[in-house]
Amino acid sequence: MFEQLGLIGCGLMGGSFALACKRAGLVKRVVGYSKSPSTTERARQLGVIDVEAPSALLAVAGADVVLLAVPVAATEATLKAIRHLVTPTTLIMDVGSTKQDVVQAARDALRERVGSFVPAHPIAGREVAGVEHADAQLYQGAQVILTPTERTLTAQLQRARALWSALGCRVSSMAPEAHDAAFAAVSHLPHLLAFALMGAIQSQPDAERLLALAGPGFRDFTRIAAGDPALWRDVLLANREQVLAQSQQFAAALDMLQQAMRAGDGQLLHDLITLASTARARWRLGDYALPTDS
Amino acid sequence: MFEQLGLIGCGLMGGSFALACKRAGLVKRVVGYSKSPSTTERARQLGVIDVEAPSALLAVAGADVVLLAVPVAATEATLKAIRHLVTPTTLIMDVGSTKQDVVQAARDALRERVGSFVPAHPIAGREVAGVEHADAQLYQGAQVILTPTERTLTAQLQRARALWSALGCRVSSMAPEAHDAAFAAVSHLPHLLAFALMGAIQSQPDAERLLALAGPGFRDFTRIAAGDPALWRDVLLANREQVLAQSQQFAAALDMLQQAMRAGDGQLLHDLITLASTARARWRLGDYALPTDS
Known part of the structure; x- marks a missing residue:
């Protein structure tokens, strides 16, 4: 379905998403970036990502789907760092547990390109962190809430729904405030x-x-x-x-x-x-x- | 180890204790009583008890070990009902989650016979009630706290420790207040x-x-x-x-x-x-x- 996943944040949530996408045959290649180079290296060694990127921007280069799996407070800075490579054909999602702040950060950072961003909250997690715990089954059967805004592109929203559904999730939508x-x-x-x-x-x-x-x-x-x-x-x-x-x-x-x-x-x-x-x-x-x- | 268990309260906690004792070969016979006759009957049908008793007192007749598995507020009335059959050779225990009130109830109800009573709190349970859920494994590996007082007979305290240990529990003692x-x-x-x-x-x-x-x-x-x-x-x-x-x-x-x-x-x-x-x-x-x- 996708050629290349650009993964920003190779921890438990991001790493599990990459593994699940690969196992389901939804992406051909995963290019990953984490703030800590040792995490990125470990993710490649564990087979969670295929290629290490030295920056968030380079993780996005050539990607048709991008997942931000960083603490919600880092969303705006991360989106600013990658905005030059965001096009209307790129699907960008996050996995944050709050959505109003993420939507605001996306508006501020992506501006006219915000339509590519589909805010997502998969209700899954663990009390352990780190790529070592990444698990292709983490999202299996989980509920995923998408909180699109009036500017979200319908095509990207549909691709987001299809992708999470293909990972075995139940996908619902609601407003960020709700x-x-x-x-x-x-x-x-x-x-x-x-x-x-x-x-x-x-x-x-x-x-x-x-x-x-x-x-x-x-x-x-x-x-x-x-x-x-x-x-x-x-x-x-x-x-x-x-x-x-x-x-x-x-x-x-x-x-x-x-x-x-x-x-x-x-x-x-x-x-x-x-x-x-x-x-x-x-x-x-x-x-x-x-x-x-x- | 024991001839006859008198079980007062054939719910989840009491029923599981009876099943565990029988499985471990610790009692030969279980005589049970519950406030509701249909519960007592159901316990016998399910093989949790061997004999139905029509009263708490009759459940205790001939028993060398007695378990009270009733709501803690019913402890005093229950002990009063059975005190005439309590002897220094009877081991009586409860399974209540509070101990100061139980100890006080035992003092008031059993008076000079209180030495036979060993207050016990097995840290186990379920969010379901009723004899249908009784499970011989419920206490396996659980911690059991005994809260003897200065009047508790050493012989009964030792038998209580041995019994819970034989059910696979870790047994500790502390004061009721602590x-x-x-x-x-x-x-x-x-x-x-x-x-x-x-x-x-x-x-x-x-x-x-x-x-x-x-x-x-x-x-x-x-x-x-x-x-x-x-x-x-x-x-x-x-x-x-x-x-x-x-x-x-x-x-x-x-x-x-x-x-x-x-x-x-x-x-x-x-x-x-x-x-x-x-x-x-x-x-x-x-x-x-x-x-x-x-």
């Missing part, structure tokens, strides 16, 4: 809470003993607290208004539970837990999937 | 937070769309929110002082993160996330295990 508001609730706030819980435990003198007693519930609840600090710093800053708004909703719900505990109101506490428990027991990953783009 | 303080941090508070997050999402008009976008991180973070409402109501009420104290530690850590977000202080935010992320990445279930009782 995307960020929703992910504040179901992803960014949970990360913030998990960071806060681990921080609170670490700040206690007997942290090690507490951790020794933690069981499977703790393991799953805090798994996302091991996320990459630079990535999550950028996400929480980029989407801070929505995350803080969701924090207030959370604080109100927590306060109700705590009031019931303080008052010894077993009936209210039971009712509040039942609401949460029923909702969670009914939910299954993928069950409520959005209508997929056709 | 137990409850620690589990407030690593179990009860995480449950409270997960209930609050699900409650906050459910209270929003677009809850269904939000849930449709939730991914694997959300799945793991909220898994414990599906816990049994009656069980968790009892735990949160029984241990509310410690849970509210841990909530304050959590609130302070969350507030620091939110202040860094509001101030746009990327460095502070990065540092705070790194603290949490490093601690979580280093932690592995069972790695920090407490010294096991010998």
Whole structure:
């Protein structure tokens, strides 16, 4: 389907995308660039990329599809560095967890060429970083949200849909604002809470003993607290208004539970837990999937 | 090792214990009782118990080991109902997630016979309830905390250790107060937070769309929110002082993160996330295990 993938950022997300595209026969050649030359070299040694590029611009030269897999805060500078080689026939995508800031960065950096850029958020990841963990299966079965704007070229949007679908993803579209508001609730706030819980435990003198007693519930609840600090710093800053708004909703719900505990109101506490428990027991990953783009 | 297990409460925890004991050849016969006769009948049909008892007292008749697997709030009434058949040669244990209230209930209910009671907390569970889900493997590899008091008979404590060890558990001991303080941090508070997050999402008009976008991180973070409402109501009420104290530690850590977000202080935010992320990445279930009782 594509001749050459220009991969900017050869970490877990970018490397997994390259491997998946190659395995699915969607690209013939991958030219990769990472800020750290040793990462780029390692990616080539591992067969994640075919050719090392010494700059982002050179990774894009000759590419008909480009994936940016860099921390969201680096999006604008990266797009500026490559804009001279972007044409209306190039498909450019990112994999960032926030979309309003990425869309703004793309407008600022690409200007009249912004139509080639299709903002993408594949809902997949790991609590490990680095090209060593790149996995051709990472995106298999994942949901991918595209957040095109009115300037996005229809042809590129269709190619983006086709590409992610060919990787086994369920592809949906929504506006960048709606995307960020929703992910504040179901992803960014949970990360913030998990960071806060681990921080609170670490700040206690007997942290090690507490951790020794933690069981499977703790393991799953805090798994996302091991996320990459630079990535999550950028996400929480980029989407801070929505995350803080969701924090207030959370604080109100927590306060109700705590009031019931303080008052010894077993009936209210039971009712509040039942609401949460029923909702969670009914939910299954993928069950409520959005209508997929056709 | 034992002739007869008297099982009071034939749900997930009790049923799994009975199955595990039978599989390991630790008991010859299981006599079971549940508040709901249909549960008791179902437990017998499923082979979880051998004989149905019409009352808790009759489940204890002839038993040399008794397991209480009822909501913690029912502990005192249950122990009162069986106390006439408790002798110094009977081993009685519970499986509750809180221990100070259980120890107090045992003192009040069993009085001079309290020495036979060994409070136990196996750190295992599921987000499903009921004897249908009973699983002989549930306790395999789990940590079990015993919280004996100064009145606990040494002989019964040793039998309790031997029994759980024979089921493949790592057995440790600690004081009831220390137990409850620690589990407030690593179990009860995480449950409270997960209930609050699900409650906050459910209270929003677009809850269904939000849930449709939730991914694997959300799945793991909220898994414990599906816990049994009656069980968790009892735990949160029984241990509310410690849970509210841990909530304050959590609130302070969350507030620091939110202040860094509001101030746009990327460095502070990065540092705070790194603290949490490093601690979580280093932690592995069972790695920090407490010294096991010998």
